[in-house]
Amino acid sequence: MCGILFGIHPSDIQGRPMPDAYASTWSELQLLNARRGPSAQDVHQLTVSNVNAHDAACDLTFYGAVLHLRGDTVARQPHVSTAGNILLWNGEIFDGIAVDHHQNDGQVLMSLLESISEVHSGTPSDADHTNAFLEIMSKIEGPYAFVYYHATSQRLFFGRDCLGRRSLLWHKEKQGEHGLELPFLLTSVGYSSFRSDLMPLDEVPADGIYCMSLKTGTNEKTLSHFPWIPSSAVVDRLSYNISLGMPLPFGKVNDTLPTPDQLPEPFPEDLKFNSAHPEVVPKMTKDMEQAVADMIEVLGDSVRRRVQDIPRTGLIHDARVGILFSGGLDCLCLAALADRFLPEGEAIDLLNVGFENPRSEKAKAAEEALALKRLKKQQQISQKKGSNSSNSSQGSNTTSVETPVTVSSSKFNVPDRMTGYESLAELRRIAPNRHWNFVEVNIPFEEATAQRYEILERIAPLETVMDLSIAMAFWFASRGIGHIKDAEGKISPYTSQAKVLLSGLGADEQLGGYSRHKDHFEAASWKGLIHELQLDLDRISTRNLGRDDRIISDHGKEARYPFLSTNVVRFLSNLPVHLKVDLRYPRGVGEKILLRNVARALGFERASTHWKRAVQFGARTAKMTESGRSEIGQQVVDRRAAE
Template sequence: MCGILFSLTTAQQQVDPELWQTLTEINTKRGPDSQQTRTISVGDHFLQFYSTVLHLRGRDNVPQPVCENGNILCWNGEIFDGLSIALGENDTAALMQHLTRVDTKNSTAFLKVISRIEGPFAFVFWQEESKRLWFGRDCLGRRSLLWSRNENSLVISSAAQPNDKVEWQEVPANGIYSVQLGKEDEPETPVLLYPWLQQEENPRLALPFPRLNRGIPALGTETIDSNNELPPPDETMQTAVRDFTNVLDDAVKRRVADIPFIDSVHSRPRVAVLFSGGLDCICLAALAHRHLPVSEPIDLLNVAFENPRSQNAKQQKKASGDGGTTNTATATVYNTPDRVTGRASVEELRKIAPERTWHFVEINVPYSEAMTYREHIINLMHPLDTVMDLSIAMALWFASRGKGTIDIDGAYEPYESHARVLISGLGADEQLGGYSRHREAFRHGGWERLISEVCVVTVVSS
């Protein structure tokens, strides 16, 4: 996860130095492998670019901003398909080569390059010859990009903290924005020139994937029978399952196959899985196993939070004589449902791949520690501020920190994961229909009702 920081100001109104310093510190934490600044002037305007890099792909670390022929690129993303990038090649450098070759007088040529990218991204790009600034996010908004705007300045940052003097908003993931400088008849404020639309509606900026398939499978209108059994899949459905498995396997391979070794110790885990023990994460772990050297461990990060209210309820129940007896192993406050399923699932992985070392990292978060870091996490997720945002952010933050314990011959030892890439199964249920409401939709309305339910959830979640 790299960091992007950019400002467009006039000579009369510069960015507050204290604010800029705070933003550089925040973005530096996102990119520990390199940090650089590039400043240019265009007429009465000053453009300042600051990028930080977390080296995740390719043999060489490519410092940013990348500059070529006056063009400047700040990139936080990963190109898994769409543009030709060889294994081991840095995608930032490859993208810069594509962008510098486009006809600067033809916006369509630039947009064709961007619309071909398959993968998450956010970027800021200065096109020197046309004196045009481009910036935006992928159509699903999978990389953070915030902006603060007024009549005299534009500040863009991958992350920010609450500030009484600055109002931050997410850059909408609805298309590519542009600012034209150097022309009196052009606006000097961001305008949404090209929204993400379906290919037939706007060939200049097509979505990198087709519309969601709403076709009814050729299985008639079966529903779940009285025994709660799904109808058996026919050959068409089995083919679709195989195709999906192949696509998912290829996606995992592209993500893990060329992660750089940061030091000379090639036996350290480079990959970790956010591991609740569910079907999604166990499948992703099994697929990652296919594409990593068997001598390299894989970290499975399992987070459990202490819940005082739950523990108080258990103590009261036990005091009233209704609690029964429990053994020491199950009495721990961290035996949450995800911990129980996680332990069971890692044993399944050890049966599937006994030659692999699977580090089941138990990350126990006391209530006091969660409260200690709560405000810090709220600042990190700003400007998002819902209860669900905080719940997800806290789980991800403590998991990505990677500090926990692992079981070594029956004894729990402190362990810290240094994996460069964390794989998550978030979104699998929304895409594949794994909730009970999907089963109920199928029960009451067959495939048509189920497809409608999945489509609605997918649109909302994206």
């Protein structure tokens, strides 16, 4: 994982100094990107001019900050070839292109790009090079954002992977008659729109690869786009038509409706209930048994590729991998699979975050006070009934009554903490030889408030109340500062050194884990459910992946999403809908039914019945004050409240 930053502006050799706003923006972005890549930082600059003396020249600046996670040694960025080609790479190649575990994937990619540059260097048209370039990029399985300058054609390519798993923001001026006006910026991370002194930024859509030609003799540069298209639209995957774009590595959601004979019988009437019972599960069909086995294989391979070959920087027993661990179904399955592919003596950090929520604590205290009052009244009534009707009854009224009160042991025992404890016990039962560091990340209200504005800066350009509450949980969890308990219950301070964090994001979108999936099923049966699953897959790149990448990488950590491996997405897209989700069953049974069966196959019984709880409610970052009760998730955060 890296921080990449690119800028282009009219060259000062023509007597035009760099604009003040551009200079201050670049300085700020360089500092922010350095936080993503603490291992090494470097910069490369060049001036591009054209043949004719009157053509406008422009200055290009490439900056790379590296977090060393691949290869034996740190590979500094930007990658610059002898031919003058330049690559900024923020990504991971897990499949599609062979990368030995001793190699750095950015260097491997650069070598491939150099080979096609040499082959097509003498062609009169840029089309052949573009076709070859798009072919290489479409082979990559893994998250990425990149910037690539091809010197011979004076073209700049940039973009994000088809699922948008890595952040990339841009500043582009209005598009004039001849193209985009300069200056132009690309960056992994930005700042809030509240910063009126800096140039505004927006997310680059994860809808294809963009190409800017620098050949034009003006300060306006043409911008073309090669979109991701359904793979069915490309007849020959190895023969690209650049007017079409690149084929998606997965197809549409299987829209075949299940027939009655494919569905197991629903629960008998006497077993109908509104929530899960661990001892009552739907009958497994042969198709479901095969789907479970296949899911364990494909998801396991995705986890393996994401946890193997991470460079070791500490002692043998130190954790290289952490898991954003709510105790829910998704992260628990990832933990069990990660256990299969990491050395037995190595720890895995389970990062579980809980926030002090004054509003929730106040409501809980009021409930406990009311319960205590009722209990005292009941005991007084019982005493009166049990006493004799005598002159001594007056004395009995003065007898003091001691009532034991059961209160929460900690203000940080949020729902995800309690689920985490429960799931940890099951995890230790099925994997007793693994050292599981259950890291309790406890965030007092004052600390959450103090970091609120900084977190708002990191999630930009997304700035809604819901974005902020989710980002707060991920920012503090990925920071990894908390404590752990040993077998005797002794508490010790602990800071996670794991640079790779696994996340279960993508499971709910593909396996029907949200309540709205239930709503669509009830409204339009299987057809409505399939439509909503397809919509989730189509918009996943625009929702929260860029935000989460910016938040987690702020601590020099990298998020990896095994459920969003394109191999997993392809497998789940092809699978008939009833094998993924069956919403005829109650909550905790029917949603994500495939993953629940996977969990049972991995040895989890109790945890297989857990249902979806949004992170902002599980960690209690939502509506932390009375004034926040009226906040709506999609409204923009009040700047004054954030400060």
